Amino acid sequence: MNFVAFERAKQGTGASRRLRNAGKTPGIVYGGSAEPQQIEVDHNALWHALKKEAFHSSVLDMELAGKTSKVLLRDVQYHPFKQLVLHVDFQRVDEKTKLHMKVPLHFAGAEESPAVKVDKCMVNPVVNELEVTCMPSDLPEFIDVDLSKLVKGSSLHLKDIKLPKGVAPVIRGSQNKSNPVLVTVTAPEAEPVAPAEGAAAPAAAPAKKGKK
CATH class of the missing domain: 2.170.120.20 (Ribosomal protein L25, C-terminal domain)
Incomplete structure (x- = not known):
């Protein structure tokens, strides 16, 4: 699977809020020999991708600044009650590392x-x-x-x-x-055995007489 990311220059709570208001999700790519890099991803495209099982368990092709690199999805932060992805983390994949x-x-x-x-x-x-x-x-x-x-x-x-x-x-x-x-x-629970139709009901025990 592949997705497109864009470089993100501004950081901080205010910058992330403006990104989300513009339909983008802030994220980060880390690992490998390169420094961690701040990115942004289209929120709607990311939301639909996250519904696919393969997006969580496959090596992904990330297109960034005209280059394609292999990454793994490592963490997703969701809003507590809105259908909103707050932040996403990806890890670079080294083809020679397990x-x-x-x-x-x-x-x-x-x-x-x-x-x-x-x-x-x-x-x-x-x-x-x-x-x-x-x-x-x-x-x-x-x-x-x-x-x-x-x-x-x-x-x-x-x-x-x-x-x-x-x-x-x-x-x-x-x-x-x-x-x-x-x-x-x-194993299935044993069902109680119902009495056969027409079977005589058990006789009631005789009542005890009280002392005079």
Whole structure:
């Protein structure tokens, strides 16, 4: 994906407010061997781009001052209640340096699994994205996760899925967390058994007589 940015000379709260009033969003590009650079982006174009999953998880082509460079979206600040982007951060990409990124997980096949199709279980994703490390050229837009083989009483762990070539998971914490659960399977609740039609109601217990 690509977007157009413009150099921003003036800084400060007042300058940023005037930019927003003019339909622009202030931002910054940092990283790599160059100094951080203040930029501005068309707000409407940015707003629509932010609705696309790929804009958050892909290497982007940024056109700035007649040149195109590779960047990643790193942070977005939204207005608390208005549909307004207050500020956006991008990081320059070095083609020879590994990235740490959160990549969306796309789950498919649950309805065809024995857990759902036969045993009427519920399939519950525990996480919707996975933190990975890879070279920029290997960064996937998303990771497909096949749920078609899930069975009742099972769960899907990190080591159960196949990651794209060149992509490795980022493991934090102890070794016990090296294989986290991604998806759980919940058995359906047992429905109460209704008495058969025409069955006699249980006899009421005799009332106790009080002492005279």
